[in-house]
Structure formats: structure tokens, C-alpha cells
Amino acid sequence: xxxxxxxxxxxxxxxxxxxxxxxxxxxxxxxxxxxxxxxxxxxxxxxxxxxxxxxxxxxxxxxxxxxxxxxxxxxxxxxxxxxxxxxxxxxxxxxxxxxxxxxxxxxxxxxxxxxxxxxxxxxxxxxxxxxxxxx
Numbered sequence: 001x002x003x004x005x006x007x008x009x010x011x012x013x014x015x016x017x018x019x020x021x022x023x024x025x026x027x028x029x030x031x032x033x034x035x036x037x038x039x040x041x042x043x044x045x046x047x048x049x050x051x052x053x054x055x056x057x058x059x060x061x062x063x064x065x066x067x068x069x070x071x072x073x074x075x076x077x078x079x080x081x082x083x084x085x086x087x088x089x090x091x092x093x094x095x096x097x098x099x100x101x102x103x104x105x106x107x108x109x110x111x112x113x114x115x116x117x118x119x120x121x122x123x124x125x126x127x128x129x130x131x132x133x134x135x
Contacts, residue, residue, distance in 0.1 A: 001130050003039055005032035005075040009067050020067035026059060029091040029103040032075040036089075040127040051112030057086070058106040065100045067093070073100070079132040085109055085117040087128060 013024045037044050047053070067073065074094050081088040091103040111118035120128075 002076045002078045003032075003036045003131060005035045005077065007031065007073050007075070009069050009071045009073060011069060013067075014069045018069045020069075022061070022063065025061050025063070025067070025093070025101055025103060028073070028075065028093070029061075029105065032077050032091055033089060033105070036077050036131075042124065042127060053110045053112075053115075054107040055110065056105045057108050059104070061101060061103045063101050065097055067095070067100050071095050071097075077131070079128050080104065082120075082125065082128055082132045084119055087120065090133075 007028055009020055013020045013028075015021050034044060044054075072095060076092045076094065078090050078092075079087055080090040086106055086108045088104060088106045091105075092099060093101045093103070108117050109120045109124065110116065
């Protein structure tokens with residue numbers, strides 16, 4: 001199962017040629033991530049207030065086609081891997097032109113008391129499971 005998020009490539013996303021600046025891809029992936037977590041009922045603001053954090057420890061992107069100003073983009077988000085202390089999110093960015101880019105982020109759960117990697121709590125693991133590619 002995946003979660004979809006849509007956006008339009010805006011003027012502030014593009015360079016002089018009207019093509020999305022490469023780093024903006026990560027902004028849109030993170031927007032999709034925040035929407036996904038909200039969809040799961042996981043309140044990132046509340047987690048941060050209580051000291052729970054899910055920092056990105058790795059991020060990568062593959063660019064297959066340019067994303068153009070005004071283009072309607074659908075982001076399909078899946079959990080690629082669900083480990084003991086971390087999970088990997090894959091974001092596939094598509095338009096009518098097909099697959100444009102793919103982003104991957106790895107998030108690690110930090111213990112609120114020690115700020116070190118800790119086992120993912122079941123309150124986080126269970127909502128992620130239906131979106132996991134490898135169950």
C-alpha cells in the first residue's frame with residue numbers, strides 16, 4: 001500500500017530555465033512525509049514536544065526527468081524498510097510524463113531521555129506496517 005500526496009511545481013521551486021532546482025525535491029518529499037504521518041495519526045509536533053525525534057540520517061535522490069513549472073506532481077510514498085530502530089521511506093514523484101524522480105530518506109527513532117537510537121515504539125511501528133514494501 002502507498003500514500004499519495006499531490007502538489008504543483010511553483011515558481012519558487014524552479015530555476016531560470018523553469019526546471020525544479022534539485023534541492024527543492026527534498027522539500028516536497030518532506031511535505032509528503034509530514035502529510036503521511038498526519039494521515040497515520042502521528043502528531044510530529046507532539047512527538048517533538050515530548051522529546052521523541054525521527055531525524056533523517058540519510059537522504060538520496062534520483063532524477064529521471066525534469067520537473068517543470070506548473071506541472072502537477074503526485075508523490076507516492078511507501079515504507080521501503082522497517083528496521084529495529086529505523087525506517088526507510090521511498091517517494092516516487094510522477095506526472096503525466098511518467099516517473100520523474102525518486103527520493104529515499106532514512107529516519108532513526110531517538111530515545112527521548114538519551115537522544116540515542118532506540119527501538120521503534122509499537123505506536124509508530126504498527127501504523128507504518130501496512131505501507132511497508134517488505135512485510
